Amino acid sequence: KEKCYKLSLDLKQSTNGHVEALEILLLGLCGVPKENLRVHELCLKSGPNLGSEASEIRILCDLMQPEPAWTVRHVGGADQISVLVRTMVESKASKHVLRLFYLLGYKLDHELLRVGFAFHFQRGAQITVTVSSYSRLLKLHATDDDNVPVTPGIQMVEVTAPASAENYTEVAAAVSSFCEYLAPLLHLSKPGVSTGVVPTAAAAAASLMSFSGSTNIRHSEV
Amino acid sequence: MPIKWYNFYGRVLHWQPNAGHTVNSQILAEVSQCVESINGVKEGKWKATLSFYRPLLKDQSNAAEFPRDFLGISLPEQPNKYYFVLRGHRLVVEADSTIQTIMEKLQSYKTRVALNFEGFQYQLGDFQLRVGKVVSIQSESLRGIVMEMEYKPSSSWEKSHKIMGEFFDIWQEALSKRQLPGHFVHMEPNFGEYGLSGQYTLQHTAVQYATLMLQMIATAQSVRN
Numbered sequence: 061k062e063k064c065y066k067l068s069l070d071l072k073q074s075t076n077g078h079v080e081a082l083e084i085l086l087l088g089l090c091g092v093p094k095e096n097l098r099v100h101e102l103c104l105k106s107g108p109n110l111g112s113e114a115s116e117i118r119i120l121c122d123l124m125q126p127e128p129a130w131t132v133r134h135v136g137g138a139d140q141i142s143v144l145v146r147t148m149v150e151s152k153a154s155k156h157v158l159r160l161f162y163l164l165g166y167k168l169d170h171e172l173l174r175v176g177f178a179f180h181f182q183r184g185a186q187i188t189v190t191v192s193s194y195s196r197l198l199k200l201h202a203t204d205d206d207n208v209p210v211t212p213g214i215q216m217v218e219v220t221a222p223a224s225a226e227n228y229t230e231v232a233a234a235v236s237s238f239c240e241y242l243a244p245l246l247h248l249s250k251p252g253v254s255t256g257v258v259p260t261a262a263a264a265a266a267s268l269m270s271f272s273g274s275t276n277i278r279h280s281e282v
Numbered sequence: 283m284p285i286k287w288y289n290f291y292g293r294v295l296h297w298q299p300n301a302g303h304t305v306n307s308q309i310l311a312e313v314s315q316c317v318e319s320i321n322g323v324k325e326g327k328w329k330a331t332l333s334f335y336r337p338l339l340k341d342q343s344n345a346a347e348f349p350r351d352f353l354g355i356s357l358p359e360q361p362n363k364y365y366f367v368l369r370g371h372r373l374v375v376e377a378d379s380t381i382q383t384i385m386e387k388l389q390s391y392k393t394r395v396a397l398n399f400e401g402f403q404y405q406l407g408d409f410q411l412r413v414g415k416v417v418s419i420q421s422e423s424l425r426g427i428v429m430e431m432e433y434k435p436s437s438s439w440e441k442s443h444k445i446m447g448e449f450f451d452i453w454q455e456a457l458s459k460r461q462l463p464g465h466f467v468h469m470e471p472n473f474g475e476y477g478l479s480g481q482y483t484l485q486h487t488a489v490q491y492a493t494l495m496l497q498m499i500a501t502a503q504s505v506r507n
Contacts (some may be wrong), residue, residue, distance in 0.1 A: 104465065106388075106390050109339050109340050109341050109344045109347070110337060110338070110342075110348070110390045111337075111338050111340075111388070111389050111390035112338060112340065113389065113390070115387075115388040115389060115390050117384070117388060132377065132381060132384055134384045134387050134388065136387065149379065149380055149383050149384050149387060150378075151377045151378040151379075151380040151381040151384055152377065152378050153375055153376070153377040153378075153381065154374075154375050154376040154377070154485070156373055156374065156375050156477065157375050157377065159373060160366060160368065160373060163349055163368055163371055163373065164337070164348070164352070164390070164391065165337065165347065165348055165390070166350065174350050221312075
């Protein structure tokens, strides 16, 4: 069971205007170019008779690949270490995985489209930072339509790192300490709880933008 | 008919005892000796596993809504992969082995009766042979004998299919001299029904093990009857 867990921190960022500043900050911290992200998330819930308790599973389809690439993701509850750190288990899967879960008794609860960018780098752990906006699909599987943003004007920043039972504590510490760098721009918030603008955000963003020496960086729309 | 290309082409066989006979470790020993007698070179051990998944239901009266043939299979070639087969729906999924952890966390399905397929593998020219016993993890009793034949070189389906057939005939002839109370059976599933392409993969192997499972159950039931 090497590295089967992922630790995930959700941060919420104020206004799209600060995305550019965040991108500059992340580029500086990570030292690698960003990758664009476009993922269709199908959130399934167990039917009423299945299991003693209801369960949820997410089937992700990476739309950036030439062929749809599927991942199954299970997100755990709040961690013992921190209420903000959650355990995820992921598995790549071949193309019939969605049909498999439907046949096992899972139903589609809602669908999300996640668009943004990601940085992958090493800093005490193999860390991935994604900055994305989520929108809820209004029509079945309609990833190309205009959809409803889940948190309008607010980007989700997710920090994840793979961990095993042995190094879990170290990885959690590395993820938490990395997040401190993002504190001027972002709020660590409990999943599902919306926070307002971070008081320091505007000043931090302004300072980052001027320091970069470039005023024309655009957050590229995918 | 289009030409199909395979990296290797595999066939899974299981031992069908004659009426009134059962499988035993003596037969397994004879089969292994037979492989060596046709110059099979022993390479090492192999192991595959098969698990049944059953739904955890609040109300058993709805059980018919849920699949009764949900199997999980691990194969020796890819220890970091896991295969799910729903035979009735002709469905096969290849996933990372972490999918087993996900299933545990979901708590919607539990693994019941699990089987190990284990034994030795042999090299024979362009072929790899695996001979194995089928053992129930619960009772450690011998439930059956399987063989896997793999034709290693890349080649067209037509060429490898013919060579596999010839090799199988040589094997059956060698084994028949030992006059064992049974024979090896192969039932080729319709891979197209599973959405599998002409290129042979471990998903094809997983489907063969799932099909074999059904045959073994049928054999065991007919023995009981």
